[in-house]
Amino acid sequence: RKEVEQDPGPFNVPEGATVAFNCTYSNSASQSFFWYRQDCRKEPKLLMSVYSSGNEDGRFTAQLNRASQYISLLIRDSKLSDSATYLCAVNIESGNQFYFGTGTSLTVIP
Amino acid sequence: DVKVTQSSRYLVKRTGEKVFLECVQDMDHENMFWYRQDPGLGLRLIYFSYDVKMKEKGDIPEGYSVSREKKERFSLILESASTNQTSMYLCASSLFASYNSPLHFGNGTRLTVT
Numbered sequence: 001r002k003e004v005e006q007d008p009g010p011f012n013v014p015e016g017a018t019v020a021f022n023c024t025y026s027n028s029a030s031q032s033f034f035w036y037r038q039d040c041r042k043e044p045k046l047l048m049s050v051y052s053s054g055n056e057d058g059r060f061t062a063q064l065n066r067a068s069q070y071i072s073l074l075i076r077d078s079k080l081s082d083s084a085t086y087l088c089a090v091n092i093e094s095g096n097q098f099y100f101g102t103g104t105s106l107t108v109i110p
Numbered sequence: 111d112v113k114v115t116q117s118s119r120y121l122v123k124r125t126g127e128k129v130f131l132e133c134v135q136d137m138d139h140e141n142m143f144w145y146r147q148d149p150g151l152g153l154r155l156i157y158f159s160y161d162v163k164m165k166e167k168g169d170i171p172e173g174y175s176v177s178r179e180k181k182e183r184f185s186l187i188l189e190s191a192s193t194n195q196t197s198m199y200l201c202a203s204s205l206f207a208s209y210n211s212p213l214h215f216g217n218g219t220r221l222t223v224t
Binding site for chain 2: 032034041042043044045046049087089097098100101102103
């Protein structure tokens, strides 16, 4: 079983739409959680960390559900520039290892 | 801002060649990592290091070795390149012993082995 799983999509949404991605993790000892954005043929860039109480950064909201072992990313008022692949990452307690989902592809359509 | 620099954006090597991928970070991070990324497989950890001269195998270390002689530099070595090592290689760094410290990636090296 994979440590981290994501729906690969693609998600095609119109500008202004709200879109949500989920990411499930299998190890209950997971300690920290992150969302990354990756543009085509570029490196992943940190979008936001995910805190236990949930956190918001502008149009982006991240939440953690430890009981069900998933994290989510909500994007409100989608912009064309939000088109990218979104990767979730989990840091396991047992070491300095990060596990990544395979990414969810988002295309925002004019 | 954290800067992680990989020495080459694109490399083309022949089967059997020895290949060195270099990575340097400027934020005094203890941890450094090498991943490869392939379509449909996502990011897979090759090796990581939490201190100078220390290394740990990741999920797919076969065919690779690493070197960390200085804190800021982490090298990935393909002893004898093979076509199945054609991939995007990503170096990353993070603070040690801080579970909320994210990974910061270099801009990647796209390696083609012919």
